[in-house]
Amino acid sequence: MARRYAQALYEIAVDNNKLDAMEEELKGVSQVVESERGIQRILYHPQITAAEKREVLKQLFEGRVSETIMNFLYLLMDRQREAYLNDIVVEFIHLANAARNKVDAQVVSAVELSDGQKEQLAGVLNKLAGKEVSPEYKVDASLIGGLLVRIGDKVIDGSVKHKLESLRQRLMSQSS
Numbered sequence: 001m002a003r004r005y006a007q008a009l010y011e012i013a014v015d016n017n018k019l020d021a022m023e024e025e026l027k028g029v030s031q032v033v034e035s036e037r038g039i040q041r042i043l044y045h046p047q048i049t050a051a052e053k054r055e056v057l058k059q060l061f062e063g064r065v066s067e068t069i070m071n072f073l074y075l076l077m078d079r080q081r082e083a084y085l086n087d088i089v090v091e092f093i094h095l096a097n098a099a100r101n102k103v104d105a106q107v108v109s110a111v112e113l114s115d116g117q118k119e120q121l122a123g124v125l126n127k128l129a130g131k132e133v134s135p136e137y138k139v140d141a142s143l144i145g146g147l148l149v150r151i152g153d154k155v156i157d158g159s160v161k162h163k164l165e166s167l168r169q170r171l172m173s174q175s176s
Helices: 002-015 019-035 037-044 050-061 067-078 082-099 115-129 160-175
Strands: 102-109 132-139 147-151 154-157
Touching: 002 019, 002 067, 002 082, 019 037, 019 050, 019 067, 019 082, 037 050, 037 082, 050 067, 067 082, 082 102, 102 115, 115 132, 115 147
Parallel strands: 102 132
Antiparallel strands: 102 147, 147 154
């Protein structure tokens, strides 16, 4: 369901040549809604009417986001799809990145990577993916060493933890 709404909004953004602006506005709206429990309680409460929810959105965002985004938010309230807002935003960003030939990646390392290592790794990931990769870096000491990279649905596990686990499994199967 989120994909349909995101696709429709994406097409409007492309037709109006406002993809970047609408993406930023959606990120801002999503961030406000996801960070404020009070807003979530109002927007996601089944007994609060769509008109009341629209009024809350008007107070929060009117004049801060485009008329297109306001109308889109109102549409979500009217159709009782407010719970899908974050999923719609994520899907919209995915569509926008696909159009820009960009892909997100999660890189988990055992230790903090230097700026030089991050730059070098980004170059390798760009070649590997055949697209511009936007990596997000995290540290997880349990990996012991090496990296774990996720690009879309692909996982490259070059961690020492993974290699030790593979070795353990091979030794266990040989001893049986």
